[in-house]
Amino acid sequence: MIQPKRLWTEWALAIGFLREGRAQSIMISVGVAVGVAVIVFITALIQGLQANIIERTLGTQAHIRLLAPEELNHVLPAPPGTLQLVLEDRRAQRLRSINNWQQISATLDQLPNLTAVSPVVSGPAFVRRGDALESVALVGMDPERYLQIIPLERYMREGQLRVGADDVLIGKLLANDLGVQVGNKLRLDTGQQNTAVVNIAGIFELGVRELDERYVYLDLKQAQSLLDLPGGVTVIDLTVADIFEAERIAKQVGRLTSLKAESWIKTNTQLMNALTAQSLSTNMIIVFVAISVAFGIASVLSVSAVQRTREIGILRATGATRQQVLRVFLIQGALLGLLGSVVGIVASYGLVWVFNTFGPGLFYIPVPRTLVVVTLLLATLTGVLAAAVPSRRAARLDPVEAIRYV
Amino acid sequence: MSDTGEVLRLEALRKSYNLGKPNEVEVLHGLDMTISRHDFASLIGPSGSGKSTLLNVIGLLDKPSSGEIYLLGKPTSHMDDAGRTQLRGSSIGFVFQFHHLIKAFSAIENVLMPLMLTQGKPDHAAVDRARELLAAVGLLKHADTKPSQLSGGQQQRVAIARALITEPALLLADEPTGNLDTQTAGEVFELFRRVHRERGCAVLLVTHDPRLSANCDRTINLVDGRIVSDFMNNTAPA
Numbered sequence: 001m002i003q004p005k006r007l008w009t010e011w012a013l014a015i016g017f018l019r020e021g022r023a024q025s026i027m028i029s030v031g032v033a034v035g036v037a038v039i040v041f042i043t044a045l046i047q048g049l050q051a052n053i054i055e056r057t058l059g060t061q062a063h064i065r066l067l068a069p070e071e072l073n074h075v076l077p078a079p080p081g082t083l084q085l086v087l088e089d090r091r092a093q094r095l096r097s098i099n100n101w102q103q104i105s106a107t108l109d110q111l112p113n114l115t116a117v118s119p120v121v122s123g124p125a126f127v128r129r130g131d132a133l134e135s136v137a138l139v140g141m142d143p144e145r146y147l148q149i150i151p152l153e154r155y156m157r158e159g160q161l162r163v164g165a166d167d168v169l170i171g172k173l174l175a176n177d178l179g180v181q182v183g184n185k186l187r188l189d190t191g192q193q194n195t196a197v198v199n200i201a202g203i204f205e206l207g208v209r210e211l212d213e214r215y216v217y218l219d220l221k222q223a224q225s226l227l228d229l230p231g232g233v234t235v236i237d238l239t240v241a242d243i244f245e246a247e248r249i250a251k252q253v254g255r256l257t258s259l260k261a262e263s264w265i266k267t268n269t270q271l272m273n274a275l276t277a278q279s280l281s282t283n284m285i286i287v288f289v290a291i292s293v294a295f296g297i298a299s300v301l302s303v304s305a306v307q308r309t310r311e312i313g314i315l316r317a318t319g320a321t322r323q324q325v326l327r328v329f330l331i332q333g334a335l336l337g338l339l340g341s342v343v344g345i346v347a348s349y350g351l352v353w354v355f356n357t358f359g360p361g362l363f364y365i366p367v368p369r370t371l372v373v374v375t376l377l378l379a380t381l382t383g384v385l386a387a388a389v390p391s392r393r394a395a396r397l398d399p400v401e402a403i404r405y406v
Numbered sequence: 407m408s409d410t411g412e413v414l415r416l417e418a419l420r421k422s423y424n425l426g427k428p429n430e431v432e433v434l435h436g437l438d439m440t441i442s443r444h445d446f447a448s449l450i451g452p453s454g455s456g457k458s459t460l461l462n463v464i465g466l467l468d469k470p471s472s473g474e475i476y477l478l479g480k481p482t483s484h485m486d487d488a489g490r491t492q493l494r495g496s497s498i499g500f501v502f503q504f505h506h507l508i509k510a511f512s513a514i515e516n517v518l519m520p521l522m523l524t525q526g527k528p529d530h531a532a533v534d535r536a537r538e539l540l541a542a543v544g545l546l547k548h549a550d551t552k553p554s555q556l557s558g559g560q561q562q563r564v565a566i567a568r569a570l571i572t573e574p575a576l577l578l579a580d581e582p583t584g585n586l587d588t589q590t591a592g593e594v595f596e597l598f599r600r601v602h603r604e605r606g607c608a609v610l611l612v613t614h615d616p617r618l619s620a621n622c623d624r625t626i627n628l629v630d631g632r633i634v635s636d637f638m639n640n641t642a643p644a
Contacts, residue, residue, distance in 0.1 A: 009522040012515075013508075020510035314506040317467060318520040318568065319495025321488055399467045403502060 014331035032340020040348035048365035062237035097232025116148035140223020159202030164219035167201035171212035297386035313402025329391035337383020411443035419473035448619035451628035499569030503581035507553040559590035
């Protein structure tokens, strides 16, 4: 219907009009640019911040934990004709092994959307050194598998990453509390008539107070015997490729294994709520900035349409259709949006560079390419939409009156 | 039709404003008129006689309330806005009192504008034709000058070149010299004469300058929306 060859004229007119009203065009482009720069910078900042928070959170925990299902009371059904009143206390959950964990773990190894599987024995214990007594959490693991879940080598502060044969790793805060260093001995007591004297091979610092105070990493087999779970594991830790798919995959794995599956999204509900609220407020800012940009473009084009009334009349008299006049103004809106957003994106790269170079240095902000492309497209579209009202008014002008307009 | 050289024919043409409202005014009271290819005519009349209204209706910028306009033998009253715009663009050239060029574009771009609006980017033939027309109005060396740097007479000559780029059958001019000093007005008038002679398009000038109309071949006198006289000026050179 519209031949591209004919659109050439609309483009030429739109560009000619924008160039003639140079001061107006530049001012509104700067306005659009400021809006776009704010949108791109804030989006990149929040995305960078959230990615950083999630990375830190997930650096010290598995994406999904598989636990043995809770033990329930089985109430015998009463004989027919009797009314049964049950006052039931939930059972205390004792530490117990996941049944058939070897087979489950072998099956999970085959699942394509899991990136690591690590069976772990975890349970409470006391650490004794002289008169000092600290409660700790024992984590018995197979380093080859466990390091794929939590890269402990990154968090080692002293000594070596070595477990097995009575060698254990303890957190920095626990080491401080006990006044020990690498090479010292500790007595572990699980209250199961099992005690062991172990050697501190290394000290780690995960950066999470609770973990650095309480975690003691040791060999899987030694933990099994200390916790009186010979050959058993209490938890299977998993990581997934796409962290935001964790909840869905957790449900799937839970059904598959009939174990209790907890994703990091569930266990960090508060964090997720905070992130969602943060995203919401960012989106609000973006929407309102976009609206004010749109009104800016609309008002400039409205003024321009009035200023050009006579020229529009002349164009109509020399053969321009209403649609052509409409398109001339829509193109002006699109060009203002595009021009402003190009400048704004360059400016936002500058802001991000300043932040990354001179900012607090807590985290690095990347500027995703999709964000840039989407912003360019949206700003151009906003320009077209903003131009709709003034364009329609310009197109509807009666040529007779338009020519007489002084 | 073309054997008689008819370009424009009006039949019982009426034009009212505020149609159907209490303040309805009829401006043109049923006009019949024919203009042929050989006509170099002026339309005169006192202010408020309906000259400009008639010109707008003839130029398909405005619609008559009743009656019919035949342009090159084609009835126009049933046409929609796009159809009238298309016919206007291809067969009518307009020259206005205040020359009305597009300020953002150079002289030659203004001359090319009617072609650009119908055909898009002008080709070599179109540019050559625009240069030829600018040469004919004596402004070839100002082809790339913006209208704001041209004098009133020069701007009006650019407007005439623009009106001629589509080789219209009918050239309509609304007080084309009304805004110019006497000498420039004479030059512009001579240009219309030459265009009529060399390009063979009918010319209809609206004016209230009796000297100008006396120099035309034909004078149509409009008073209160009626043609009161329509005669050939024998004194003018044929």
